[in-house]
Amino acid sequence: MPELPEVEYTARQLRASIAGATIQYAQVFWEQTVSHPDYHDFLAQVVNRRVEGIRRRGKYLLVNLSGDLLLTIHRRMSGNFLLLSPGWQLDTTRRENDPVAWKIKGPEFSHPDYMAPSGPASHRNLQYCRVSFVFADGRCLLYTDPRKFGRIELWPMVCEPEALHGLGPEPLADEFSVQILADALAVRKRGIKQTLLDQGVVAGIGNIYADEALFYAGIHPRRQANTLTSHEVRALHKGIVSTLTLGIEHGGTSFNDYSDLWGAAGENYNHVSVYQREGQPCVRCGTTIERMVIVQRSSHYCPACQKLTVE
DNA sequence: ATTTAGACCTGTCAGC
DNA sequence: TGCTGACAGGTCTAAA
Numbered sequence: 001m002p003e004l005p006e007v008e009y010t011a012r013q014l015r016a017s018i019a020g021a022t023i024q025y026a027q028v029f030w031e032q033t034v035s036h037p038d039y040h041d042f043l044a045q046v047v048n049r050r051v052e053g054i055r056r057r058g059k060y061l062l063v064n065l066s067g068d069l070l071l072t073i074h075r076r077m078s079g080n081f082l083l084l085s086p087g088w089q090l091d092t093t094r095r096e097n098d099p100v101a102w103k104i105k106g107p108e109f110s111h112p113d114y115m116a117p118s119g120p121a122s123h124r125n126l127q128y129c130r131v132s133f134v135f136a137d138g139r140c141l142l143y144t145d146p147r148k149f150g151r152i153e154l155w156p157m158v159c160e161p162e163a164l165h166g167l168g169p170e171p172l173a174d175e176f177s178v179q180i181l182a183d184a185l186a187v188r189k190r191g192i193k194q195t196l197l198d199q200g201v202v203a204g205i206g207n208i209y210a211d212e213a214l215f216y217a218g219i220h221p222r223r224q225a226n227t228l229t230s231h232e233v234r235a236l237h238k239g240i241v242s243t244l245t246l247g248i249e250h251g252g253t254s255f256n257d258y259s260d261l262w263g264a265a266g267e268n269y270n271h272v273s274v275y276q277r278e279g280q281p282c283v284r285c286g287t288t289i290e291r292m293v294i295v296q297r298s299s300h301y302c303p304a305c306q307k308l309t310v311e
Numbered sequence: 312a313t314t315t316a317g318a319c320c321t322g323t324c325a326g327c
Numbered sequence: 328t329g330c331t332g333a334c335a336g337g338t339c340t341a342a343a
Contacts, residue, residue: 003336032319059337076337078321128321147320149337190313199338206336256323256335275336295315298334 002075003059004171004204005247006258006266010081011056013261014063017083022050022136023065030130033145036153045069045154046133058167058203068157072164078128078257079143079150086138146257167203171240176202181240182233185225192228192236193221193294202240208253208275211300213239215274220308221292221299246271274300 002010026046028039037045049065056062063071073079131143131152143152155161168184169176184201185192195201196210205213214221216239219232228236252258252266255276259265273283278291278300287304 006336074337076319077335145320146322147335149319194314197337208336253336258336296317297337 002079002252002258003206003209003247004056004244005209005250005268006252007056007059007061007075007204008172008248009252009260009266011054011061014061014081015054017261018051018135018139018141019054020051021139022048024048024134024136026134027132028130029132030145030148032148033130033143033150033152034154035151036155042152042154046071057164057170058199059206060164064157070155070157070161072153072155072161073143074151074163075145076147076149076151078147079145080257080259081261082142082144082259082263083261084140084142166200168199168201169203171202171204171244176237176241178234178237181237182230185228185233188225190225191221191294192219192223192225193297193299195225196240197295197297204244205240207297208272209240209243209247211275212243212273215239215301215306216243218305220306221294221301222308274302276300 023046026043028034028043031039034042046065046069049067049069052064052066054061054063059074061073061075063073065071128144128146129142130145130148130150133141133143135141143150153161153163169180181202185195188195188198188201190198192214193210196205196213197207199205211221213236217232217235219228219236247253247266247268250266250268250271251260251264253268253272253275254265255269274289276298277289280289281287282289282302282305285302285304287302289300290303292299292301
């Protein structure tokens with residue numbers, strides 16, 4: 001579920017909270033979540049490491065650990081982080097009818113930043129802890145993931161993890177120019193929607209922000225990527241940068257699962273123009289927003305603002 | 312060479 | 328109330 005803005009927002013929150021903290025130990029409750037190395041090795045290697053820094057690349061969260069280790073995290077559809085105040089702990093008793101759900105036990109929320117898990121999703125998320133990191137100061141970082149798609153890996157810093165190798169430019173960095181985007185689109189015959197979802201073209205765009213960026217630029221999701229005019233490419237570039245930037249400023253987009261480190265929902269769902277707004281009026285012209293399926297994914301667009309035919 | 316189902320997973324919601 | 332199918336912020340693989 002998290003796209004670039006959600007991952008970036010999490011990275012900023014983690015930087016402000018756990019940078020410099022030492023991992024006392026970790027627990028793994030769903031083995032497949034830790035895909036490299038073997039989770040036994042993972043648990044052994046992570047002990048007593050200090051969190052040296054936190055970065056983001058595309059939708060990957062990158063955590064530098066002391067001893068030249070790199071933790072890479074991809075949350076896929078429903079992965080989330082929650083930071084528990086000291087005093088909280090995992091109750092690892094298996095629940096009767098659900099062998100993979102885990103409960104959290106502890107005192108009432110007392111941390112000033114942690115008054116209540118305010119997002120509607122946070123209570124639910126607490127039950128699906130797959131990995132936990134317990135810090136020396138007693139705090140506990142939970143990786144929760146109802147759908148179990150997310151992956152956490154540990155690599156020696158010297159070799160860049162393969163997963164990061166094929167990623168395209170960072171859309172919010174200087175390297176992402178109009179020309180870079182134009183060059184990438186010029187050689188792709190696929191639809192523009194699929195092309196934007198391709199992490200090798202631009203890193204970090206997912207279904208929400210692809211739809212939003214296309215609406216911003218007035219481009220139909222089925223337009224062939226290499227037929228965009230230079231004017232349209234310029235508009236799309238601006239659309240990508242501004243919708244992602246806005247997403248970060250609003251703390252990400254929450255529809256179901258996503259919440260921030262303290263369990264609060266991201267504000268950006270109040271600011272989307274087309275995503276999941278099928279049947280509602282276009283914010284620009286009032287025409288009814290439509291939905292179509294493209295490569296097994298929903299696409300939301302305004303049929304009046306985003307015409308398929310080239311003028 | 313691309314496109315596209317299917318897999319991986321669990322939960323929710325609408326409709327019968 | 329209970330069942331069924333569609334759908335959900337992603338990405339990889341194999342078959343068409």
